[in-house]
Amino acid sequence: MQSRLPLTLVALAALAGCSSTPPAPPPQNTTSVPTPVAAPKPLPPAAPAAADWQDRPAAPGQWVYRPDSKGSIALFGPSGADARFAIRCDMGAKRIYLTHPGQFPAGESGKMLVRASTSMKSFDAGNTGGSPALVGATVDPRDPQLDAMAFSRGTFMVGIKGMPDLIVPAWPEIARVVEDCRA
Numbered sequence: 001m002q003s004r005l006p007l008t009l010v011a012l013a014a015l016a017g018c019s020s021t022p023p024a025p026p027p028q029n030t031t032s033v034p035t036p037v038a039a040p041k042p043l044p045p046a047a048p049a050a051a052d053w054q055d056r057p058a059a060p061g062q063w064v065y066r067p068d069s070k071g072s073i074a075l076f077g078p079s080g081a082d083a084r085f086a087i088r089c090d091m092g093a094k095r096i097y098l099t100h101p102g103q104f105p106a107g108e109s110g111k112m113l114v115r116a117s118t119s120m121k122s123f124d125a126g127n128t129g130g131s132p133a134l135v136g137a138t139v140d141p142r143d144p145q146l147d148a149m150a151f152s153r154g155t156f157m158v159g160i161k162g163m164p165d166l167i168v169p170a171w172p173e174i175a176r177v178v179e180d181c182r183a
Contacts, residue, residue: 053115053157056167059084063173072180074173082132085158085168089141089181096139096146096181098123102163103133112137113159116148116170125160135160141181150175 061077061084071091075083088097104110104127112125112135123137139146149156152170159165 053165053167054117054153054155056165058155058167058169063169063171065173065176072177074177076168085166087174087177089177091181091183094141094181096141096143096178097136098139098158099128099134099136100158100160100163100166101132102135102160103127104135104162110135110161113157114145114149115157115159116145116152117154117156118152119145119148121145121148135163141178146174146178150178 059076062079063074063076065072065074068088071089073086073088075086077084082101083099084101086097086099088099089095090097098112098114100112104125109124109126111122113120113122121143123139125135125137128134128136150170150172155167155169157165157167
């Protein structure tokens with residue numbers, strides 16, 4: 001039995017050599033390669049301005065009606081600021097005046113286009129000569145375009161060449177001024 005012990009130890013040693021852990025892999029290149037990162041998705045393009053004026057939001061502000069020395073006036077715009085649009089009744093002249101901030105070049109005039117949900121019409125317009133500078137149009141109080149403005153579906157648009165279009169809410173103050181001039 002004594003002779004078997006050294007043989008057994010030799011066999012175990014041989015088996016231990018066969019079951020040893022595999023050698024470590026050769027060292028890798030120490031320069032690190034960055035992991036590719038996906039480029040961020042571009043932001044979607046801004047929504048284009050609505051092609052149809054009726055799809056554009058109304059300008060900020062509210063209407064204010066008041067009687068004045070010549071008849072009545074309705075002013076539209078932000079509180080505490082100059083009006084962005086006005087409709088005035090001159091009862092003595094039986095005329096309606098539409099005014100919008102701005103000015104044509106000296107000596108020139110143009111058109112004021114008023115679009116409502118049911119119609120559109122251009123009126124001759126010119127500088128009023130006041131301060132602040134205004135472009136104005138004179139309208140007969142019985143002109144159907146005034147009713148179209150007053151009863152337009154939500155808003156109407158005022159356009160003057162060289163100036164941004166103005167989208168105005170159609171509130172009762174417009175009809176009130178028109179009716180004042182028709183009385």
